[in-house]
Amino acid sequence: MGYTRGEIIQKCENAFENIKTFYQQDMVNYRGKTVDTDELYTEIVAEYLCENIFEFKKGIPEIIRSKYKIDSHDGKYDESSNRLEEKIAMKMFGMSEKGREFQHIGKIIDYQIPLKAKRDDVAGKIDLLSYNGKTNTVYILELKEPDSIETVLRCVLEGYTYMRTFNKEKLFNDFMIPTTARLIACPFVFKGSIQEKEIMEKRPFLNRIIELLESKIFYITENYNVEEA
DSSP states (O other): OOOHHHHHHHHHHHGGGGGGGGGGGGGGGGSSBBTTTTHHHHHHHHHHHHHHHHHHHSSOOOOOOOOOOOOOSOOOOOTSSSSSHHHHHHHHHHHHHTOOBTTTTTTEEEEEEEEESSSSSOOOEEEEEETTTTTTTTEEEEEOOOOOOOOOOHHHHHHHHHHHOHHHHHHHHHHTOOOOOEEEEEEEEEEEEEEHHHHHHHOOOHHHHHHHHHHHHHHEOGGOOOOEE
């Protein structure tokens, strides 16, 4: 089934009634083009967001937890687990615990950080939190496993939504991060993934929304090296 440009815009308008879940909506992850204008679905969604960027940013409510740092996080995981994304996050955290600092993103200081303050809150978890002391920058890394089929737009919006959800002052205090640090939400995807192929294409509205949200995209390469897209 295909959609028209107008139908995609209508979906965006409907989703804007609850902006904190916008990134979860189906049309953010649609692949393909409209049946009437031959435009990429995600380009229409990104265009809509560009036109309503102020409302999008202000429409994500903050949730303040009593504590963001989970003391039991030790990077240990079950090798037989099928939760690949979580295993990758723990592995990279473990590398930093052993002294590794990754290019661009610095040291990974925690993983799977919960954002809910109470059970019925609508919020996910930060996959990876890193700090680059050389640039005084904190990265919220939205990790995707190698065979993820999520669109880059979905990755960008999910990471940004998480960044707006937590209380910056409280999180920085919990992890003893300098209050002057810059904060950036970034998709963290694998080289050779469907996301990399999408990034290489000319998508002006996707590029514009990345710019407006002050995001960056990083690749995970062989041996868990990090490259900037």
